[in-house]
Amino acid sequence: MNGPKIGLYAGSGTSHSWLWFVDLFEKAGFYDLVFLDEFFVQNNDIKALDVLVVSGGDTFAVAKSLGKEGGRNIKSFVEQGGLYIGSCAGAYLPMNSSKKPLDWFNFVDVKITNLSKTLPPAEIKTCKFCTSYGCDFVFHPVREAVALKTTCFFDRKTFIEFTAPLYGGPGMKAYDPSWVLAVYEGFTPKTSFLANHKIATKTLVGKGAVVRVPMGKGCFYLLGPHLEHPHFKQANQFIIDAIILETDRVQDQIELKNKTAKFSSKKEVSGKQAKELLLCIRRELSNSRIVAGSLEFLPVQWLIGQKVYDPQKVRVYLEAMWKRLQKLEKNKVLRLDPGLYDRIINAAEKVTIELRRIKKQIDENLDSLKTAIIIFDLLHILSISFFNLYFSTLFKGTSPYHETIESKAS
Known part of the structure; x- marks a missing residue:
């Protein structure tokens, strides 16, 4: 059998953290990946997926980009048996809210514990401490690695403790306590406190860090911390285990989708033509990397929506593509969608x-915000297109996914 078809939303409003999911899935052997923008979701092309992943970024910008139609399609996708995995901003997105445009995504009865009408005092002055939420504030009491612990609802016999980094994600209180799969257990020597220890403890410890909310035939997985971060192997495994568990439950439906789904026909390019195409991509990425390197240590930041961006983020996108070029160049055949x-x-x-x-x-000390917005929009287009080429070339209709399941079973 083939593995699950996973769609990663990398469109407007997302930050670079979706690239961590790329690393995670590639290492796990999940090559049947599709990289989506907001139009893919609005057109309901997600109905052919098994898993939809929405990572970090600006929740308001993601909601605005996806729109009301995108919200309807995500709800239908889950009700029909799809698995939604939301990390950080992707976790906030489907929670009940009266704020526009978040009110198009009122799917799960989960409340945010780090929401306050009055902003608590900050221990460290940083733009990452809080964001406005109507007349209220979503504040972030800590950053970096926090301690997590699974609940009896995840495994009645064994409680698993692990760590994962928190970069603005929520503490959660679920309507049904059985939805909580892991809680914030405490802090680590690497935890950075943006609010005092007492406020941080009250806001997070014992609160939901990973929540699974069933809906129809499918479910939502909401991840407060970034379990997908490449430096946290146990947290990574939690995601892989969840995908295997959830998609194994609906395997008949997955195989039916694989048989009936209609995707655009891919053109195969080989030999000298493939080599020349990759040479052009390498040349352009190299040019961008050189200029981006000269920007990296300049004292500048840009507030785009509710997220702060710095020049280093440009290199994150470029390096994620650059390091995979050699693997593409070893392939004798490239598989491309038209255009x-x-x-x-x-x-x-x-x-x-x-x-x-x-x-x-x-x-020249000129305002560069408009240009920064253009650059990050272009990086979304470039990276979505590049990774669709990369994984469509690697994926030949089979996946080591079944080997992962078999090793688990043994």
Whole structure:
């Protein structure tokens, strides 16, 4: 059997953290990956997926980009048996809210524990401490690694303790306590306190860190901390185990989807043509990396929506693609959707142009916010297109997913 078809939302509003899911799934052998923008969700192309992943970023911007139609499609996807995994901003997204445009995503009866009408005093002055939420505030009492512990609802015999980093994700209180699979157990020597210890403890300890909410034939997994972060192997395994467990329950439906799903036909390119295509991609990425490197240590940040971005984030996107080029170059055949290669090259060329523009603006002390917005929009287009090429080339209709299941069973 084939493994699950996983869609990663990497469109407007997302931060770079979805790239951590790319690393996680690639290491686990989940190659049947599709990288989505908001139009993919709005057109309901997600109905052919088995798993939909929405990672960190700006929750309001994600909700606005997906729109009311995107919200309807996500709800239908889960009701029909799909698995939704939301991390950080992706966890906030489906919670009940009266705030626009979040009110298009009122899917789960889970409350935020780090929500307050009056903002508690900050121990460290940082833009990452809080964001406005109507007349209230979502505040973040700690950052970095926190201690988590599974509940009896996850495994009645064994409680598992592990750590994962918290970068703005929620503490959660579920309507049904049995939905809570893991709680915040405490803090670690690496925890950075943005509020005092007492407030942090009251806000998080004993509260939901991982929540599973059933809906129809499917369910929502809400992850407060970034369990997908590549430096936290036990947390990574939690996600993989959840996907195996949930998709194994609906395996008949997955195989039916694989048989009936209609995706755009892919063109195969080989030999000299494939080599020349990859050479063009390498050249453009190299140009962008050089300019991005010159920006990395400049004292500048941009507030885009409710998220603060710095020049280092540009390199994160570029390096994630650069390190995979060699693996693509070893393939004798590339598999491309129509127009995919042109989208990659056009976006890569524009990224380099805009990076040069923003370097000049910063050097001349000019406002660079508009250019930064353009750059990060282009990076979304470029990375979505590149990773669709990368995984469609790696995935040949089979996956080591079944080996993972068999090893678990043995």
